[in-house]
Amino acid sequence: MPRKIAFLGLDNAGKTSIITAITKKFGFEEELKEILPTRRVSRDTFGFLGIKFIRMDFGGQLEYRREYLDNLGKYIGGTDLIFYVVDIQDPDRYLESIDYLEEVLLFFKEIREYPPVAILFHKFDPDLINNDYLNQKALTLRQTLMKFSPDYDLFFFETSIYDLKSVMDAFSSGLALLFDKMEMITQLFNEISKKYNVVLISLYDSNGFTVGEYTRPNLRLDEKMKIYDRYLHLQKRILSENLSLYEFSDKFREGSRFSGVIEVLTFGMLHFYLLFIIEENEENLEETVRLLDEIEAAKPKMETIISQIVQ
Ligand SMILES: Nc1nc2c(ncn2[C@@H]2O[C@H](COP(=O)(O)OP(=O)(O)O)[C@@H](O)[C@H]2O)c(=O)[nH]1
Numbered sequence: 001m002p003r004k005i006a007f008l009g010l011d012n013a014g015k016t017s018i019i020t021a022i023t024k025k026f027g028f029e030e031e032l033k034e035i036l037p038t039r040r041v042s043r044d045t046f047g048f049l050g051i052k053f054i055r056m057d058f059g060g061q062l063e064y065r066r067e068y069l070d071n072l073g074k075y076i077g078g079t080d081l082i083f084y085v086v087d088i089q090d091p092d093r094y095l096e097s098i099d100y101l102e103e104v105l106l107f108f109k110e111i112r113e114y115p116p117v118a119i120l121f122h123k124f125d126p127d128l129i130n131n132d133y134l135n136q137k138a139l140t141l142r143q144t145l146m147k148f149s150p151d152y153d154l155f156f157f158e159t160s161i162y163d164l165k166s167v168m169d170a171f172s173s174g175l176a177l178l179f180d181k182m183e184m185i186t187q188l189f190n191e192i193s194k195k196y197n198v199v200l201i202s203l204y205d206s207n208g209f210t211v212g213e214y215t216r217p218n219l220r221l222d223e224k225m226k227i228y229d230r231y232l233h234l235q236k237r238i239l240s241e242n243l244s245l246y247e248f249s250d251k252f253r254e255g256s257r258f259s260g261v262i263e264v265l266t267f268g269m270l271h272f273y274l275l276f277i278i279e280e281n282e283e284n285l286e287e288t289v290r291l292l293d294e295i296e297a298a299k300p301k302m303e304t305i306i307s308q309i310v311q
């Protein structure tokens with residue numbers, strides 16, 4: 001049975017853009033300019049950890065809403081996960097958005113369904129992350145939305161299509177809610193990170209969705225974006241050249257260098273990509289070699305965990 005994911009929110013919140021960014025990952029900026037308001041619902045499918053997912057994008061125009069929900073009940077019933085998208089840059093419509101979410105959840109309550117709700121504070125663009133006004137607005141909005149928490153599990157994210165990683169992380173975290181044991185991977189990464197000067201350890205599936213991740217606590221947004229961008233391009237290359245291991249070296253904006261390794265893990269038809277990023281230490285290259293050995297040593301454990309998660 002495929003799982004169902006619904007993207008809901010007011011018109012212009014950015015739902016279709018998010019789905020396009022997640023799906024395309026490269027060169028989607030041009031396409032985004034051509035996105036038309038979604039009429040009713042559009043659907044597509046993808047696979048994650050061996051499970052088939054149906055992703056539904058519900059147009060948010062006012063003329064539908066309640067009646068629309070009733071009519072679309074046949075689509076929306078049995079939804080396993082809701083992504084509710086709010087345009088954080090449009091405080092004038094927060095109330096309208098809260099009301100719509102209320103209607104949505106009322107609808108689900110009537111059909112006695114309680115899927116987890118991932119709320120995306122979207123259009124939180126990189127240049128707005130430290131904007132006091134917007135952060136204050138977001139905090140208040142979050143407090144207001146907590147009124148739905150007695151009935152529904154709510155998860156909050158800040159996303160922007162100008163930070164693809166933020167969108168992918170939010171989407172992956174949502175998916176992770178539907179799988180037991182997935183946090184075991186992150187736990188394993190946390191353990192490994194304690195011993196070394198690790199910048200980032202991630203396991204991605206072939207869509208670039210995160211299966212597990214450790215990031216150094218003080219990792220800056222631009223560093224994170226840089227790593228992820230580099231990774232996506234390399235993943236593409238690994239695929240086209242059919243490689244199983246790739247080592248690289250690069251530097252952050254302010255000049256410090258990092259080394260990276262991508263290793264491909266295969267489970268039947270599924271491919272996973274293990275990414276390690278460490279600070280480059282020219283005085284102590286031994287340390288780098290030791291870390292790479294450790295990664296190799298941790299592989300069997302990782303493979304055991306993955307094989308338990310994959311269906
Ligand atoms: N600044 C900014 N604009 C965005 C972002 N995501 C989408 N948009 C813009 O918001 C508008 C509405 O997007 P669309 O995906 O059609 O919204 P939908 O009605 O919810 O499907 C478009 O002009 C997008 O380019 C974002 O993260 N930041």
Ligand SMILES: [Mg+2]
Nearest residue numbers: 015016037038
């Ligand atoms: Mg749309």
